[in-house]
Amino acid sequence: MKFHYGMKTIGIVGGGQLGKMLADAAKKLGFKTIVLDPTPNAPASLSADKQIVGSFKDKQKILELADEVDVITFEIESANAEALDELEKKGKEVHPSPKTLSIIKDKFEQKNFLREHDIAVADFALIENEDDCLKQGKLFGYPFLLKARFDAYDGRGNFVIKSEGDITPAFEKLKSSPLYAEKFVPFVKELAVVSVRGKDGKIVSFPTVETVHKNNICHIVRSPAPVSEEIRSRAETLARSVLSALEGVGVFAIEMFLTADGEVLVNEIAPRVHNSGHHTIEAFTASQFEQHIRAIAGMPLVDPSPNAEVSVMINILGEQSGPAIPKGVMEAENLGDTTVHIYGKMETRPERKMGHITTLAKTLSEAEEKAVKARKHISI
């Protein structure tokens, strides 16, 4: 079971679109994959060899997965870090290190960690009650952000507090989670760098991208980011410092803010493959998914070369509620240099990530025009 023609089996905690694209990359390199996800027929089950149905927080299920695989990785921060840590202590290979996952999964701890390592972040403070929040508003000024420390994604754990009057509604929304506050960064652009560390310690980064969010959800990724060479290399150096501070093998995505005076701050780290790296499937000789599998399997990393001057990625978000029936994929791909990925989620919902489009071109405006046109062909 464990060795398939001498090849390793990789266990992935989480079976969403990230797990699916990881399983695709693993298959290409000759590995088997087993994913753990609570939803039967999760997206990754289309590409993996097997799915174990269960929560990624359930220790028993993680142990069950561990029993069947040679190395474990995860595609979601809410994976049970204690269970993974226990497994690692027992000698199981888990990448990236569960210790790093524990730091990152608590956004407040993550910010503390970055500050301790002299990495620039927005000012932040622990919040225990509405009174703390009121005090922090006086120190930070308005607006500022109240954020859930755990399990937040696509901005669901964030509340922008514009005035004192927003504090009570913010607590109403976020009260089920421990919280912290963060100073508002008046950024001019959001940037991201996807970096990977191999078992030999080598670090490779993809070029800095620009990410554009709509309603806190990643909407567009432009690669390379339309900023000066100096800013791009500043972002890549910052990503390298983050990786040097953190332990762990595999892909890390570093989300950043660029301010008007050219300062680059870290927004947050994802210890996993990330939406800001989806374009790498078509746009580079090795994708973020392939690099991650190579890293955790102890294979050499690729120094990725671009397959085109630029690329643009647009997310396909759900438009209605009900069974997912994608339409217009062929028309979109017929535009040329355009690839549509549909994740295979059974149900669509407004704003749910259902797929993405990547276009390759000579200029960013050409790529984006085509990606927008492609998106218009698709309904889901």
Ligand code: ATP
């Ligand atoms: P995702 O899953 O997209 O990474 P998330 O739930 O982890 O989202 P954050 O990354 O904390 O949330 O924030 C989502 C978006 O909200 C950011 O990309 C940015 O546009 C905005 N934002 C977050 N923090 C700040 C801040 N301190 N100042 C200004 N804008 C912010």
Ligand code: MG
């Ligand atoms: Mg984020």
